[in-house]
Amino acid sequence: MNAIPWPQHLIVLPVLVPLLVGALLIPVNESRHQLKFAFNLASTTLSLLIALALLLMVDGGHWPQDIGVYLAANWAAPFGIALVVDRLAALMLLLTATIALAVLVFSMQRWSRIGVHFHSLFQFLLMGLNGAFLTNDLFNLFVFFEVMLAASYGLVLHGYNLRRIRTGMQYVAINLVASFLFLIGVALIYAAAGTLNIADLGARVALLGAEDGYLLSVGACILALAFLTKGAMWPLGFWLPGTYAAASPPVAAMLVLMTKVGVYAVLRVWQSIFGDEAGALTGFGLEALTIGGMATLMFGAIGMLASQDGGRMAGYGAIISSGTLLAVIGQSEAGVLAAGLYYLVGSTLAMAAFMMLIELTERIRPPGAALLAVTMEAFAIEDKPEDPVGVGIPRSLAFLGLAFAGCALVISGMPPLSGFVAKFSLFHALLDASDGGGATAVAPMTWLMMALIVFAGLAAIIALMRLGVRTFWASGAVAPPRLQFSEAAPIATLVVLCVVLTVQAGAVFAYLDRTVFGLAHSGAYAERVTGEPPVSRAAENGDRP
Amino acid sequence: MELVVAISVGVVFGAGIWLILRPRTFQLITGLMLMSYAVNLFIFAMGRLWVNRPPITPDPGIDPTQFADPLPQALVLTAIVIGFATTALYLVIMIGARGLTGSDHVDGEEPRE
Numbered sequence: 001m002n003a004i005p006w007p008q009h010l011i012v013l014p015v016l017v018p019l020l021v022g023a024l025l026i027p028v029n030e031s032r033h034q035l036k037f038a039f040n041l042a043s044t045t046l047s048l049l050i051a052l053a054l055l056l057m058v059d060g061g062h063w064p065q066d067i068g069v070y071l072a073a074n075w076a077a078p079f080g081i082a083l084v085v086d087r088l089a090a091l092m093l094l095l096t097a098t099i100a101l102a103v104l105v106f107s108m109q110r111w112s113r114i115g116v117h118f119h120s121l122f123q124f125l126l127m128g129l130n131g132a133f134l135t136n137d138l139f140n141l142f143v144f145f146e147v148m149l150a151a152s153y154g155l156v157l158h159g160y161n162l163r164r165i166r167t168g169m170q171y172v173a174i175n176l177v178a179s180f181l182f183l184i185g186v187a188l189i190y191a192a193a194g195t196l197n198i199a200d201l202g203a204r205v206a207l208l209g210a211e212d213g214y215l216l217s218v219g220a221c222i223l224a225l226a227f228l229t230k231g232a233m234w235p236l237g238f239w240l241p242g243t244y245a246a247a248s249p250p251v252a253a254m255l256v257l258m259t260k261v262g263v264y265a266v267l268r269v270w271q272s273i274f275g276d277e278a279g280a281l282t283g284f285g286l287e288a289l290t291i292g293g294m295a296t297l298m299f300g301a302i303g304m305l306a307s308q309d310g311g312r313m314a315g316y317g318a319i320i321s322s323g324t325l326l327a328v329i330g331q332s333e334a335g336v337l338a339a340g341l342y343y344l345v346g347s348t349l350a351m352a353a354f355m356m357l358i359e360l361t362e363r364i365r366p367p368g369a370a371l372l373a374v375t376m377e378a379f380a381i382e383d384k385p386e387d388p389v390g391v392g393i394p395r396s397l398a399f400l401g402l403a404f405a406g407c408a409l410v411i412s413g414m415p416p417l418s419g420f421v422a423k424f425s426l427f428h429a430l431l432d433a434s435d436g437g438g439a440t441a442v443a444p445m446t447w448l449m450m451a452l453i454v455f456a457g458l459a460a461i462i463a464l465m466r467l468g469v470r471t472f473w474a475s476g477a478v479a480p481p482r483l484q485f486s487e488a489a490p491i492a493t494l495v496v497l498c499v500v501l502t503v504q505a506g507a508v509f510a511y512l513d514r515t516v517f518g519l520a521h522s523g524a525y526a527e528r529v530t531g532e533p534p535v536s537r538a539a540e541n542g543d544r545p
Numbered sequence: 546m547e548l549v550v551a552i553s554v555g556v557v558f559g560a561g562i563w564l565i566l567r568p569r570t571f572q573l574i575t576g577l578m579l580m581s582y583a584v585n586l587f588i589f590a591m592g593r594l595w596v597n598r599p600p601i602t603p604d605p606g607i608d609p610t611q612f613a614d615p616l617p618q619a620l621v622l623t624a625i626v627i628g629f630a631t632t633a634l635y636l637v638i639m640i641g642a643r644g645l646t647g648s649d650h651v652d653g654e655e656p657r658e
């Protein structure tokens with residue numbers, strides 16, 4: 001394989017490294033916890049570095065048209081499976097690795113020890129996530145979805161108790177059915193177009209006859225059902241709040257990423273297949289996404305107001321974030337999409353931090369307080385190990401309060417943090433996009449969407465304020481809770497990243513504008529992917545010293 | 546032949562849907578398995594239905610229209626393996642739920658009368 005320059009192999013590493021490390025850790029005995037953790041940490045850090053390198057390479061003009069293509073097993077693109085890294089994929093890889101690293105450090109003290117094989121499952125989840133972001137083949141996407149889901153089934157049940165088993169059973173059943181829908185959609189698309197390569201599909205869609213076009217759109221709809229079940233669009237997202245609240249906090253933080261995979265898949269498939277070059281099918285189904293996204297926003301906002309428990313509230317927060325993103329994807333305008341992606345990054349970071357933070361704030365309440373709350377699960381088997389021993393960080397209450405406020409500001413979209421910048425630019429782009437010529441009025445749908453986003457923000461701030469007051473002021477805490485440094489640092493890092501995102505908004509938006517520009521040019525994308533030549537035997541021999 | 550395959554896939558899938566809406570885990574798992582069989586048949590049929598045509602030939606100089614499409618067959622193999630593994634995983638969770646809750650209801654508790 002001398003003919004391939006080594007940086008090319010970086011594209012496949014985000015899949016290979018977690019796979020190998022995860023497999024390696026299975027036979028290691030659970031009692032050697034430190035060793036397992038060290039391997040996991042090394043692998044996740046490596047993933048972060050690779051993601052960073054890929055992002056710099058993609059944005060630094062390393063590849064023609066800024067798209068890196070890796071032909072697995074050296075088969076040319078429409079026949080073999082191609083892994084593709086463009087700006088969007090690189091961004092998602094970086095986001096995944098960042099959150100994974102934070103979650104892993106957070107779980108070091110207690111959560112990774114309450115069950116077996118946490119580290120292997122964590123690595124497999126990472127592999128599935130990375131693979132889903134990188135792959136350019138629909139069936140391969142299915143395989144990576146299944147890898148990710150199988151790992152997540154294990155992780156949701158991690159620290160086996162009654163509540164987790166109950167919600168886990170429903171979570172697995174729903175996702176199994178969604179996987180069947182995924183397969184049906186893939187089969188229909190193959191029957192209609194004769195290819196499963198996403199880039200190639202984009203090139204072929206315009207050439208299809210009317211009948212095959214119908215078949216393809218039916219297939220795409222069924223496929224979208226599977227994606228939107230992961231992305232928790234109303235009415236497919238009822239499984240989400242219960243699962244998030246029941247899963248252990250680090251796992252819930254990783255699940256936040258999984259909803260984003262569903263959103264990402266919709267964005268990727270729709271932009272490549274039903275982009276501007278799709279002929280009669282251009283923009284197919286986008287209204288449905290907008291309307292579905294708005295319904296999801298409404299559902300999430302009402303759910304957030306109605307929930308008492310922090311975990312459920314965070315789950316509904318994730319639904320609001322999904323709803324906003326889906327509505328944005330439905331708009332499909334360059335400026336709107338860029339703002340949506342900015343929102344995605346900020347809200348995912350804040351949501352993941354919030355999931356972990358909630359568990360720490362539970363420690364503020366005196367023991368027994370949780371049992372008094374009517375909606376709390378009174379009969380849950382206590383599975384937490386005894387309170388962590390060792391040196392806690394000072395001023396823990398102040399830290400928790402600040403971190404909570406930071407997360408709440410981003411989630412609800414209040415100034416001065418990134419949530420506000422995201423919403424402001426989103427509204428700006430929406431108004432800009434709808435009166436492009438300057439003469440036409442803003443569409444009623446756009447007004448409705450903006451109103452719903454504002455309403456969801458209001459609902460979020462009310463709900464979070466209520467939770468904050470109850471947790472910090474009305475809890476009757478006497479002594480500040482003990483926090484480990486390894487528990488506080490990841491949350492602080494994620495919140496600080498949100499601040500950095502706000503301060504560096506200009507640079508981030510420039511990158512996202514380039515990302516969206518690349519997404520909109522599906523023709524160039526298809527040419528680049530299918531045009532990548534496999535390594536020829538002769539070239540390989542020629543290069544050999 | 547198309548009609549027979551279509552009807553059988555539809556009947557199996559329909560039975561699966563009915564079963565996954567039932568409250569007991571045994572019915573649920575049976576429904577999931579039926580659905581996975583139907584989906585596998587469906588993928589297989591998407592390569593069009595042929596009789597007596599090989600999918601692979603060592604000789605490259607042959608008219609491709611005389612051969613069955615090998616790709617759906619490869620897809621269906623992968624789908625069978627993955628479906629089998631996830632169903633097995635689900636069975637384990639089911640047994641765990643039965644042991645912890647003492648009930649085989651999907652909600653983990655008997656419905657109140």
